[in-house]
Amino acid sequence: MKRTQQFFSLSQRALYALFLSLCISVSPVVAADASQAQSSIGSELEDIKSQVIQLNRDLFILEEDLLFPASTQIAVFVSVDVGRFFTLDSVELKINNQDVAGFLYTQRQRRALEKGGIQKLYMGNLKTGQHQLTAIFTGIDAEGRTIQRAVNHPFEKTDETIMVELKLEDSESSYRADISVEEWVL
Template sequence: MNNVNSLARINNVVFIFTILIAHTFLMQQSYAQAVNVEEAVAKHFPSQQLNNQPSKSLPSNLSNEPTLIDNEDQQSLRLSDNSNSELGRAIEQLKSQVLQLNRELFILEEDLLFPASTQIAIFVSVDIGRFFKLDSVEIKINEQDVAGFLYTDRQRIALEQGGIQKLYLGNLKTGTHQLTAIFIGSDSEGRAIKRAITHNFEKLDDSVMIELKLVDNTLNYRAQLEVEQWVL
């Protein structure tokens, strides 16, 4: 519990700190850019006031003829463009740093909540999927329901195209355990079918990674379940 509370506090502090840095940086850059543009406009059009009051007459320097901008004005505009480019690069860099920080926090969270000595992870994959259209999966460990998932068409197609789903991540004490998986779906003719499998395994001090594979059998034109325990 202490680890969970500490992790929550770290997450909150990092999030608030990131938001404050981003807000301060953006405010500074926006102010600097506004000052550069305002100085350039004020110098080129000295009789124009930057306010919301309409001008009664057109200034003499605002005519239909093109107006030349001196070198200092051009330099100010170039500085403004450079400021925009630097701001964009800085924002992208900040986004990248935040994403990297989130990944590191996610790994830290898993290490704290699911240490290797008690960790068990269960994955689901589908081979082709011609003889079994997957609708849902139920997982039991030692006769206790631990996970279930109802698939959309998009998620099912992703699995059939080679994706692997992490269905369950939890803790388990050392010793002998029994895993039961129930796959529910329909066959190629639309009839409801169910496939189930039981797997006994030994939990030691290392993490246990188990993949449940739904495989098409071309000999009998049926789908079957296979279990593969990963060796890390």
């Protein structure tokens, strides 16, 4: 009985040694194949990643076209010229007496507008026909009083995209801020 146990233990050791030697001799080939497979998988992943990014861009464009078709689209922007007679605090936008947008400005956002920035305040859809845009600007005048400036702008929406800029401008002659409206049809 002891001899059989010794035989198996010797044969098991021999098999183990043979297995180790095979593994050691085959490992460089397996490692080379593994590195090639890994680089191949890496390049496939990069290709898939770039395809996903392109599909995401296409989906975003499609979503924009579906949500805001050019035939019904309107965009409203706000800009500020100088800002000595009126420090902008907030703006409220109404179209056809419906509240559509409002914005409360931080000091940083106000400075960006005063340096020439333009803010997209609203983007939406309207039917063709006559419409009324009302913008109410709230802020502080040169004496530190809270005041409001408002503008009503009637416009006609056609099948083209319309863009409206609400420009808050200092008036040197009246020492107060005025609002001008510029309209572009694309």
